[in-house]
Amino acid sequence: MGKKLTIYMIDGTAYGPRLGEIGNWVGKAIYSPRAAVNKIINRTEFDNPGIYCLKGDPTDEAFDEKIYIGEAENIKSRLKQHLSDPNKDFKELIFFVSKDExxxxxxIRYLESRLVQLALEAKT
Structure with missing residues (x-):
């Protein structure tokens, strides 16, 4: 059976930040290139608890990308920590929050552990 996927291009461009929702799903997904995060960080979704993935260049040539998976009670606070940490060299982020809060x-911790498990399985 089909599902309705709604993608909202936050800044009106195909390569900028986007918000995704699936019909009859309780979550929201927000994607952004790192360069555009400061333009959208004050959206209400950033104030919610959720899980997030930071995507960067691989440190091992055996892999195509490097992903950091985390969870936070407040995405905005946690993301600001990552943005100020020079060791967190990521180029893109995606996070998932609940529509109904x-x-x-x-x-959230279960979802984070499940994402980590899936990432480890994909690595092998």
Whole structure:
């Protein structure tokens, strides 16, 4: 059965920040190149708990990309920490939050661990 996917181009460009929603799904996804994060960091979605992935260049030529997976009670606060950390050299980010803001810390931690598990399985 088909699903409705809505992509909102936040700055009106195909390569800029985007918000994604799937019909009948309780989550939202926000993608942004690092260069555009400061333009959208004050959106309300950044104030929510969620899980996030930071994508950067690989440190090992055996891999196509490097992904850092994390969770936060407040995406904005955590992202600001990453932005100010010179060791977090990422080029893109995506994060997932709940539409209804009813997600619990334990649910977020489960989703984070599941993403890490999937990433490790994909690596082998």
């Amino acid at each position: 009813l997600i619990t810390k334990s649910q």
